Amino acid sequence: MQATHWLFKQLPMYQNVGMDGYKIDLSKTLLLANHLKNPHHGFKSIHVAGTNGKGSTSHMMASVLQEAGYKVGLYTSPHLKDFRERIKINGTMIPKRKVSSFVEKHQDFFKNNDLSFFEMTVGLAFDYFAQSKVDIAIIEVGLGGRLDSTNIIRPELSVITNIGLDHTQFLGTTLPAIAKEKAGIIKSNTPVVIGELHPDTSKIFRQVAKQKSAPITFAEKQEVSFFDCDLKGNYQLKNQRTALTALEVLITKGFKISQTHIKTGIGAVVSNTGLLGRWQVLQTLPTLVCDTAHNKEGLLFTMQQLQQTTQGVLHIVFGLVLDKDLEVILPLLPPSAKYYFCAPNITRALDVAVLKQKAEDYSLVSTSYKSVKAAVKAALKAAKTNDSIYVGGSTFVVAEVL
Numbered sequence: 001m002q003a004t005h006w007l008f009k010q011l012p013m014y015q016n017v018g019m020d021g022y023k024i025d026l027s028k029t030l031l032l033a034n035h036l037k038n039p040h041h042g043f044k045s046i047h048v049a050g051t052n053g054k055g056s057t058s059h060m061m062a063s064v065l066q067e068a069g070y071k072v073g074l075y076t077s078p079h080l081k082d083f084r085e086r087i088k089i090n091g092t093m094i095p096k097r098k099v100s101s102f103v104e105k106h107q108d109f110f111k112n113n114d115l116s117f118f119e120m121t122v123g124l125a126f127d128y129f130a131q132s133k134v135d136i137a138i139i140e141v142g143l144g145g146r147l148d149s150t151n152i153i154r155p156e157l158s159v160i161t162n163i164g165l166d167h168t169q170f171l172g173t174t175l176p177a178i179a180k181e182k183a184g185i186i187k188s189n190t191p192v193v194i195g196e197l198h199p200d201t202s203k204i205f206r207q208v209a210k211q212k213s214a215p216i217t218f219a220e221k222q223e224v225s226f227f228d229c230d231l232k233g234n235y236q237l238k239n240q241r242t243a244l245t246a247l248e249v250l251i252t253k254g255f256k257i258s259q260t261h262i263k264t265g266i267g268a269v270v271s272n273t274g275l276l277g278r279w280q281v282l283q284t285l286p287t288l289v290c291d292t293a294h295n296k297e298g299l300l301f302t303m304q305q306l307q308q309t310t311q312g313v314l315h316i317v318f319g320l321v322l323d324k325d326l327e328v329i330l331p332l333l334p335p336s337a338k339y340y341f342c343a344p345n346i347t348r349a350l351d352v353a354v355l356k357q358k359a360e361d362y363s364l365v366s367t368s369y370k371s372v373k374a375a376v377k378a379a380l381k382a383a384k385t386n387d388s389i390y391v392g393g394s395t396f397v398v399a400e401v402l
Contacts, residue, residue, distance in 0.1 A: 026151065028113060039130035040126045043135075048138060056269075060269050081276070094124075126153075157190065160183070164297040219242045219245040234305045235301035277291065282401065290392060306334070314338070319341065323348070340366070342371060
């Protein structure tokens with residue numbers, strides 16, 4: 001496992017350190033792909049981008065395709081507890097020995113070419129999927145689209161869930177600018193499904209699709225029949241609509257997917273794929289729920305749902321990372337709740353003192369804690385049986401309670 005330790009410790013990654021771990025260039029990814037004999041040419045794929053919902057949408061599609069009998073690769077990021085969550089086949093994580101042997105075999109190449117964590121991980125996923133002879137792989141973009149390391153594939157279908165103002169230091173400060181980056185995954189003569197119809201972004205997607213002769217479908221314009229889903233957040237209806245629309249496109253391309261496969265797959269996303277952290281109820285009496293929503297669009301839905309479903313006092317354990325705009329995030333939080341501010345154990349965590357001080361401007365009553373664990377412990381101690389506790393604000397906060 002020494003090689004795997006090197007993968008994590010010797011190189012920065014955006015997940016932990018932010019901009020220092022992010023490379024805006026595809027040249028190293030292409031170099032690695034060539035070194036690995038272009039494994040991405042060895043399997044069919046679906047490419048998924050978007051500000052919110054791409055993980056849930058990807059897992060929904062994977063679950064349905066598994067029910068239809070396909071061998072399905074799934075590449076997503078970030079992980080919550082185990083790095084291997086990023087790379088799965090039919091819901092099973094890549095074996096540890098596969099990770100170790102891949103790093104050991106190619107470590108000199110990685111070092112000599114100064115590859116990033118993202119580039120190495122994409123290479124690992126593509127190599128594993130090709131060797132395992134998956135029928136199709138669902139590949140989630142890490143960040144943006146146009147210059148993301150995953151954007152060397154030639155997919156059967158591209159999916160863009162939605163556009164919001166997140167990661168603006170990399171992708172642009174307006175919705176149209178961010179849409180242009182994410183539209184970079186649209187390929188020539190390849191269908192694309194857009195999850196949300198938005199006046200500031202739809203024009204961009206239509207323009208790019210026209211330039212590339214890519215048939216475009218807007219999920220919000222489609223009539224769909226929703227199915228019971230084991231992902232329980234209200235916002236999952238948007239993701240389900242996108243997934244269902246994408247699956248219909250796959251059917252037109254010859255994939256054998258029945259309504260029974262869709263119904264069963266949508267109802268068993270968590271059990272089929274192992275997805276974590278999406279409105280995940282960890283206990284009842286009091287209710288303890290966590291969710292990875294971490295930007296304006298995501299938190300808007302989760303805060304609405306919290307206020308609709310909470311009967312007693314609402315206790316919110318909350319922490320953020322440095323790149324979040326507090327003047328955008330804090331107004332979304334209900335002033336009636338009790339707050340337990342904390343910081344995830346990563347380099348780019350927002351200092352709790354800064355969060356607490358700024359929250360006072362929005363009349364949020366809070367106590368600060370040195371760790372996520374301490375904050376959750378305090379919330380559980382204070383909560384009565386009919387109260388609700390929510391843990392969120394960052395993927396990395398949620399990771400520490402799972």
